[in-house]
């Protein structure tokens with residue numbers, strides 16, 4: 001009988017070499033070294049308590065990995081999206097989770113692309129150094145769902161302030177963030193020329209807002225993701241914190257969503273590699289009926305299929321990332337990358353549990369935790385059906401269903 005103790009350590013002995021790792025080899029190696037300081041027991045303890053990985057986030061911040069996308073003039077590394085993708089992929093491949101801090105990497109893009117010179121100067125250096133945490137991205141509402149144009153959180157102009165009222169749901173890391181990018185209506189949907197007009201982006205200072213019109217309530221979920229519900233009651237936000245033009249916020253948010261989808265797809269690639277690594281090692285060493293289970297094609301083929309799916313998805317992530325870096329339209333590619341990668345990671349998760357039999361369910365193997373974590377990505381930041389709908393109607397010219 002294989003003991004649980006046998007599972008500790010060793011599982012990273014014979015890792016598969018992946019082609020995609022030819023990009024940013026030094027960054028990948030450095031991220032792996034950092035992640036090795038945060039092994040399974042660290043994440044399991046946090047998972048049980050649904051606690052925030054403060055030390056892990058601090059280590060990533062101090063190493064500069066969360067500011068790779070910020071231009072050098074503001075204190076970041078000035079690298080392209082591919083570098084951010086490599087960081088997040090390696091975090092996930094190592095069994096860690098970037099969900100606690102990935103937003104620090106890309107949410108600042110709204111300020112970088114649409115903020116005024118004064119706003120960039122005021123916020124980006126602090127975000128680059130980690131002194132300012134911009135981790136919260138407030139879009140989803142309980143009654144709007146994926147149809148973002150139905151949001152009703154409203155910011156009314158009153159002198160030098162906006163006065164915000166409404167609710168947001170599933171806003172992750174709001175308790176661990178100094179700033180939040182908030183999408184709200186400044187014109188009611190029925191009064192706007194188009195449903196997507198009349199929404200604006202405000203930068204909310206969470207340190208001032210909490211208890212002064214903003215209430216943050218944690219929502220416990222099946223994974224440790226620090227997500228929350230927000231209630232706004234006459235929260236005053238300085239008008240100087242408006243990003244870009246009033247009423248144009250939806251466009252600004254959409255720009256940032258492509259980066260988010262590509263980076264989260266990279267996390268899924270990392271998860272898929274984690275599962276393939278684990279399953280390959282286990283299938284080689286676990287003996288049943290007097291031979292390694294990996295000798296059976298019924299065990300081999302799902303692992304090989306997971307590898308094929310992950311590799312194909314990884315190419316799609318690279319393609320979307322290259323288009324993004326070149327400043328080309330990449331909405332379809334970012335969506336397809338996210339869909340392909342999240343399906344590859346989920347197939348890998350299921351395969352890994354199956355390969356491990358009963359041991360796949362034991363907390364000590366970290367597989368059941370990663371299984372729960374990777375399931376999120378077929379729903380958030382956008383669900384699979386909505387991506388399929390985009391491809392059907394925007395690429396294949398099929399009739400619109402909504």
Ligand SMILES: Cc1cc2nc3c(=O)[nH]c(=O)nc-3n(C[C@H](O)[C@H](O)[C@H](O)COP(=O)(O)OP(=O)(O)OC[C@H]3O[C@@H](n4cnc5c(N)ncnc54)[C@H](O)[C@@H]3O)c2cc1C
Nearest residue numbers: 137138139140145146170171172225379380381382383385
């Ligand atoms: C853990 C977690 C963290 C999150 N973090 C954040 C965050 O930080 N900030 C933020 O703003 N949001 C966040 N979200 C919200 C997330 O982006 C949404 O849950 C997601 O976009 C889906 O929206 P919804 O839950 O409202 O689903 P709904 O829009 O209610 O959809 C429910 C189901 O119906 C399907 N569906 C809906 N309409 C159609 C249609 N026309 N055709 C076919 N299928 C359809 C969807 O695909 C989905 O499967 C988070 C969610 C979770 C669970």
